[in-house]
Amino acid sequence: MAITETDAVIIGAGPCGLFAVFELGMLNAQCHLIDILDKPGGQCAELYPDKPIYDIPAIPSLTGKELTDNLLEQTAPFNPVFHLNTRADALEAMDDGRWKLTTSTGDEFITRAVVIAAGGGSFNPRKLPLAEAGRYVDGKGLSYAVRDAQAFSGKRVVIAGGGDSAVDWAVALTGRAAHVTLVHRRSEFRAAPATLAKLQSLMEAGQIDVQVGTILALHGEDHLQSVELNTPAGAIQLPCDELLAFYGLVASLEEVSSFGLTMRNGRVAVDTSNFETSLPGVYAIGDITDYPGKLKLILSGFHEAALMAHHAIQRIHPQARNTFQHSTTAMQLRLGKEKTTC
Amino acid sequence: MLITVVDQQGQAHQVETQDGTASNLMELIADANINIRAECAGGCVCATCHVYIEESALPLLPPPAEDEECTLDLAYHVRANSRLACQIPVTNLPAGINVVIAPDWQ
Structure with a gap:
C-alpha cells in the first residue's frame, strides 16, 4: 500500500509506453510504468516475441522480443520503475490538479501526468x-x-x-x-x-x-x-x-473505460496536437487511441509519445524552459560519452 | 461470386467476394459489416476471427500453416473444420461456400 509521487505514470509497458519513458526522460521527467503482464513489451513480448516486425524505420527486420529488448536498453538511462503484474484500477482527480492512480495491489501514485499506453487493453486469461x-x-x-x-x-x-x-x-x-x-x-x-x-x-x-x-x-x-x-x-x-x-489472453478495455474519458469508436479520444484526452493531464498514445486517420502502427505510437511528452512536460515542470534537443547532444551528456568531433 | 457468411446470431448473409479490396476472408467479412472480432487485425496471434468452413470446401483451401494451428489452440469451440478467417486468401475462396463465424468468448 505504498504512495509514490512521481512526474509521470505510464499505464502499459508495451513499445509505446517504453518509448514514452525515453521521450519524457529526455525532458527530465521520471516515469513509473504499470503493466498487468509479468514482463515489459506488451503484445510484442506476449503475443509475438518470435515473429518478425518489418515496419520499424531504419530497422529492416527484428522480432517482438528484440524490439522490446532494444527499447529497454534505450530507456535504461532514464531509470524507469516497473510495476509488473499490476493493473491500473482507478483514476481520481486531486484538488491541486494532480492525479491519484490506484492499482490492483492497492498502491497509489500521485502524478501530474498519466499516460495511457495500454494497447488493446489489459490482458486477462481467456x-x-x-x-x-x-x-x-x-x-x-x-x-x-x-x-x-x-x-x-x-x-x-x-x-x-x-x-x-x-x-x-x-x-x-x-x-x-x-x-x-x-x-x-x-x-x-x-x-x-x-x-x-x-x-x-x-x-x-x-x-x-x-x-x-x-x-x-x-x-x-x-x-x-x-x-x-x-x-x-x-x-x-x-x-x-x-x-x-x-x-491464452484476451484484452479488455474495462478499466480504462471506467476512468471517465471521452471515447471514440470504443477507443480513447485524443487531441492530436498533444495526445491529451478529455481529462487535462491524462494522455493516451498507441493502439488505445482513436482519431481521424489513426493507424495502429508502432511507429505512429512513437510519434504520439514524442508529442505527448512535449506537452506533458509543461505540466510536470511548468517553470522549466521546454527546449527541443537533438538526441545526439542530449544522450551524449546523459550517457557520459565523448563528444564526437566533426 | 457469392459466399454465405452466417453471423454469431445465426443470420445468413450473401457476400460478394470480388468487388472489394479485402485480401482475406476476415477482411471480407468485416468489410461487409458483419461482426467479427479479429482483435489482432490479421496477425494470426489472437484466434478471434475463428470460423467454421463448410466441410466439402475444406480440401479446396490451402491447408493451415503450423502458425495458424498454434493460434487455433487458443480458441475454444475448435472443430475439424475450424480455420482462422485472416489466413484464408480471398482468391482461394470457392464460390458458394458456407462460412459460419464461431461463437465469441472471453
Missing part, C-alpha cells in the same frame, strides 16, 4: 465458455493461472491447452500432483524444445497422460470432481480435483 465454470473458480477447482504450486500437491490435476503455459505447468506439477493429465485438441504442443522433450519423456514414463479432446462440461457439487471431455473416441469423464485452463 475464461472457459461454460455456464457452470463460474461456480468452480476461487479455490473450488478451476484456475486460469498458478499462484501457489503447493495448492496442487497430491491433487488429480487436469491441464487444458497446448501452448507454453500448459506444457510448462504440466511438467512442473508432475511429481507434486497425484496425477497430471494434459488435455488438448490435437497431439501437437507448442513450447520450448527442452520442455517438449521433458514432456515426451514424462509421457513415455507414464507420469503424464496426454488426452486429445476438448472440455464439454464440469461436474461436482461444491468443488470440481470431474471433467467431461469430447474425445475422438467419444465423451469421457476424467476424475479431477483441480483444472488449469490455459487458452
